[in-house]
Amino acid sequence: MSDAVVHVVDDDADARDSLAFLLETADFQVKTYASAPDFLAALPSVAPGCLITDVRMPDMTGQELVKRLKAEGSALPVVMITGHGDIPMAVEAMRDGVVDFIEKPFSEARILAALKRALASVAPVQPAVSDDQAEILARIETLSERERQVLDGVVAGQPNKIIARDLGISPRTVEIYRAKLMSKMHADNLAALVRMTLSVKG
Structure with missing residues (x-):
């Protein structure tokens, strides 16, 4: 191969x-x-x-x-x-x-x-914003303010209970927001979600 x-x-x-x-x-x-x-x-x-x-x-x-x-x-x-x-x-x-x-x-x-x-990923890095990054940014734009807050918490490595405490909501509510944002971001798993977000946010 x-x-x-x-x-x-x-x-x-x-x-x-x-x-x-x-x-x-x-x-x-x-x-x-x-x-x-x-x-x-x-x-x-x-x-x-x-x-x-x-x-x-x-x-x-x-x-x-x-x-x-x-x-x-x-x-x-x-x-x-x-x-x-x-x-x-x-x-x-x-x-x-x-x-x-x-x-x-x-x-x-x-x-x-x-x-x-x-x-x-060993291939040369494309300059400026790639098509993939533009698509990810467009998906982020579809998130509600609360979903973005939950996304920020997830990418910061915080568990649900900490995100819930910081936002003044229940851990169960965080789980619901997380499921919604993963669907909107087309992320099959946590690693994919983090990788996508870091690719545009650094």
Whole structure:
């Protein structure tokens, strides 16, 4: 499918091998690593492509790995996978430049779509406002003031109860607004919503 190599970092050998097999079946070149330090040790010579990393690992977490790569100026796009995702973690990951944040168990289609987006992100950045950004801005314009307030809270990484407290409404009402704004933004999941919003708001 591509000359790019997918680097998979996961301390769970079964999960690592299973994902590698899935990706190789989809015609990707794959290289696996048992830990974040193992990957960092190989970083100077890793082939171009993208990185898929688990979040919870001993020695160094996926989030710590992403921050380290960012500090070292690595341009390798990252897809993060986790069995323990939450809103603040997802938002922090997206702000650190992660292309997608996927919760286990995930479908083959979901991981392949994330991978395609990650590899596409290596292409040169388009100047000014792209068509995609214009469409996202247009969707944001359709939100009510309250929906925008809830969106701001979600993108800031706040859980529903904190957003509810700040806005003086119930957590259940926040859930209703969140469902409405995700529908209006055409976001299938939280990572997609955060990614869209950050792409136009920074």
